[in-house]
Amino acid sequence: MDLLEYQGKQLFGRHGLAVSDGKAVTTVDDAVAAANEIGYPVVVKAQVLIGGRGKAGGVKLAANEEEAREHATNILGLDIKGHIVRTLWIEYASDIDTEYYASILLDRSAKKPLVMFSVEGGVDIEQVAEETPEKLIKQNVDPLVGLTKEQALDIATKGGAAEDVIDGVADALVALYEVWIEEDASLTEINPLIITPDRKVKALDAKVTLDGNALFRHPENADLGDSANADPIELKAKEQGVTYVKLDGDIGIMGNGAGLVMSTLDVVAQYGGKPANFLDAGGGSDAETVQKAIELILANENVKAVLLNIFGGITRCDEVAKGLVGAFEALKPTVPFVVRLDGTNDVAGRKILEEAALPNVQAATTMDGAAEQVVAAAKGNA
Template sequence: MDLLEYQGKQLFGRHGLAVSDGKAVTTVDDAVAAANEIGYPVVVKAQVLIGGRGKAGGVKLAANEAEAREHATNILGLDIKGHIVRTLWIEYASDIATEYYASVLLDRGAKKPLVMFSVEGGVEIETVAEETPEKLIKENVDPLVGLTREQAVDIATRGGADADVIEGVADALVALYEVWIEEDASLAEINPLIVTPDRQVKALDAKVTLDDNAMFRHKENADLGDSANADPIEQKAKEQDVIYVKLDGDIGIMGNGAGLVMSTLDVVAQYGGTPANFLDAGGGSDAAKVKQAIELILANDQVKAVLLNIFGGITRCDEVANGLVAAFGDLNPTVPFVVRLDGTNDVEGRKILEDAALPNVHAATTMDSAAELVVKLAKENS
């Protein structure tokens, strides 16, 4: 789950990171009231899960009430790369002496947390890593020990932080690591981490991604994110506890197990197709859940053909076949289906489909033949 900037800042504040005073609002009048309460100058910031807000006109400085109203009016409802602005963050404008960068993420290669720090804040960190890698400090952390203050001070010192704010930067790094650990985040990033003229260290922005699989431990975070801009099919899938990710193609994909689904997407792409979704029905899916999954796939108008690739283990192929029959009875799909059943009760499953004689349903015996056929059918149906 990706958090909006203001949500990330509120999370930071709970863990002792210094952030500017601000307020989230959804109307122009509330934006003006918040600006008047906070005091001018303020920054009116669009809250969307996409970069480039400033270039798109989604971040504006307001020196008085008239400007606050003008900017709020212009930014609310703004379309920024397909994300509609429905929430604004009104924040007191910070004086900035220096901009740094800080983040904590998982180093999958080292299988350890990774802390990154750079004095080149406020720009794309990828550019810094490519053009001036010596200015980006990367430090793995022992997960059994955590980020110690001594290690944080060393990172800030080697990274080139001004001598008089090394302690403040170390405090921010330790707090950021605490956010990453205690909130089960996969990414906690501040860009920029600013130093004010009076030498305070503050988080001016926040980019946080929380691990959805750990959300049962964080009920207080369940309603975060940007549900207003969420894809409606993905939102429905989440409510139904189905793992579904919408993609840009026209071939619906359903499998059981993340590895099998990922392989299916790859094989479809090898045959020249473009998957419309990732859908993992999971282990032990019964007929009802299979039908539910097919409904989600067909809710995408871009789908021209569907591939069901099932390797039965806990999931029984006859249950999958019954779910497909039920889905056809209720939904009357107009797109072709390719079904590959292998594993537990595969003979029974294929017999169910054969007896049902569903229109435009094609059987396949291997993943390759299924992928090749579904790509062919999708092109014919375009």
């Protein structure tokens, strides 16, 4: 779950990282009131889960009330790469001497947390890694020990932090790691981590991704994120307990098990198709779950064909078939379906579909064959 900037900063603040005073608002009048309360100059910042806010006109400096009102009016409702600005973050404008970069993420190859630090902050870290890799320090952390102050000091020193702020940078890294561990985050990033003229270290921005599967340990974080801009199909799927991610293709995909669904996406792509979604109905899916999953897939108007790829273990293929029949009765879909049933009760499942004689439903026996059929069906329905 990705957090908005101000939510990440509030999380940082709970763990001792210095952040600017600010207030989240949703109306122009509240933005002006917040700016007057905080004191000028302030920065009016669009809160959306996308980069490039500044270039799109979503970050503006206001020196007085008139400018605060003007910028709030212009930014609220702004479309930034498909994300509509509904929330603003009003914060006191910081004096900046230097901009650094810091992040904690999971190094999957090393199976350890990874700290990254650079004195080249304020720009895309990918650009730094490509053009001046020597200025990007990377160190793994022993998860049984955690990021110690000593290791953080070593990172800050090797990274080239100014001598008089090395200690402050190290403290910021330790606090950032604390957020990563204690909040079950998969990414905590500060870009830029600024040094003020009076040599204070402060997080001027925040990028945080929390592990949604760990939210049961953090009920206080359950309402974070940008639900106002979330895809309505994904929100409905979440309410139903179905794992669904909308993609930009035109072939609806449903499987049981994340690995099987990922493989299905890859095979469809190999045959020249573009998946419209990732949908894992989960193990043990019954007819009702399958029907709801199909309804989610068809809610995407871009879908031109649907592939059900089921390998029955604890999921019974006859239940999947019943769910498909129920979906056709209730939804009367017009797009072609390709169905591959294999595993537990697959013979019974195929018999149910044969007897139902659903219109525009093709059977497949292999994953490759199913992928080839659904790609052809989608092209034929274009």
